[in-house]
Amino acid sequence: MTYVIAAPCVADYSCVDICPVNCIGPGPDTPEFEAAEQLYIDPSVCIGCGACVEACPVTAIYRVDELPSKWAHYAELNSAYFSDRRA
């Protein structure tokens, strides 16, 4: 099951560093990082290992079925970040 980055994200990219399948973006070496308000997880690549959850210094990452209800729409926001870029 995929994981989702929610509102508290501060773009400390410890999650990017630890992700074994490189499914979190924008990474610090991309031009998009400069203007990033937060980072996102690509649900089509995420293998659901959860390594990012422990790495996140602000506990902004949730398994999709455990997202607090006020942040439920972040599942769509995470996925849309990548689908918009692929479009």
Place this chain on the structure above:
Amino acid sequence: MTTAARSVAVIGAGPAGAYAVQHLLAQTAIDVEVDLFDRSLTPWGLIRHGVAADHQHKKQIADRAFEPLLRDERTRFHGGVEVGNGLSFELLASAYDAVIVATGADGDNSLGIPGEDLPGSWTSRQFVGWCNGEPAHAKHRIDLSSRRAVIIGNGNVALDIARLLLRPVGDLGGTDLADYALTELLTSTIDEVVIAARRGPADAAFHAPELEEFGELSDLEVSIAPDARLVDRALADAELPPIVRRKLSILRQLAARPGRVKRLVFLFGATPVSVGGESCVERACFQGSNALAPSFPVECGLFIRATGFKGTPRSGLPHDTTLGIVPTEGGRVAGLPYVYATGWARRGCRGVIGSNRKCAQSVVDAVVSDLLGKGHDDAQAGRRSELLARLAGDHAVVDKQGWRAIDREERLSGRAAGRPRIKLTQESRLREAASQAGNTGR
């Protein structure tokens, strides 16, 4: 700690400095020992004194990412030491292999308008510091007995302030908001906040998550002035970047909610021209986007300018007055070998907390590559030993153990009250708590 270890001083224990320490400790090319200085008695800078009290999620970064740095034997902490005031930059630079300046942006952009210094007019730094129990701002008497507050600037800091002013106080009971601020907010009569900015909705500086949070305030009405259609018009632009579209959609959604008890007004296209009042703030006057139209007043008893921060010059260091930064090339300070700058001191006041991590990585890469080619200097080591002995003997300085004692006391009193911590907000109390541990100079 081996004698071969390279010594690095980091000035400023906010996120920029903390991330620099994190990368210094993580790299394996050279052995390091790191001295972390801060003019505050406590570490973590804006995480403790800036991040809004109702953003406890974000404040966790201190525990989860930064505290482990002080548990590392290679680090020391010297709180209450201001470089340039009591300890000269030159002395520090002469005692360490490298110095990383991470002093942030310690000045405020002023509006340069008449009346902005009237009682009742505050900077965001003062208001936010007051809410967060920062000793330098804890003494302010911020009057919340009027009906309306005006905030200039619409970045996340402005939104944080508006949210704290409009949130039901019950929501703040479980946070580490300063005790006295909680008391003041309990009797606050402010039921309207106007957030004013020169430009239009598409240029708004706030981020979507911060805006969205107003949706959690069930008694809040949000309106858009001078004309609600400004947002619709901006949304009609097909070229709007997705991130801006999201913000404007949230704004429209918030504004569509039915009437409530308290009110938040986003005023666009309004330039503040003066602050008026007999002996304190009574109104803010704005010029609209039509320069020929007369200026218009907004009555208020609290006026806060949240128009960004700017670094101030520091003795011994070059300074770019326009940008308010220490000019660097790839993090290296020009003309000062082995001196570096990171964070807002290097880039100016922008980006999110994590932006400082990338910044620190590049600076630490430069430090390490420079130090690999630098010889050892016994005289320098001698000056450092003297300095460290002096700091260890100074009871006004808070070291790691002192900070741990403060932290413990704050958490213990917080636990009893069901809060993450109850902050000590006076320097004398912080020093007293720290002295329980005794200064060991670590």
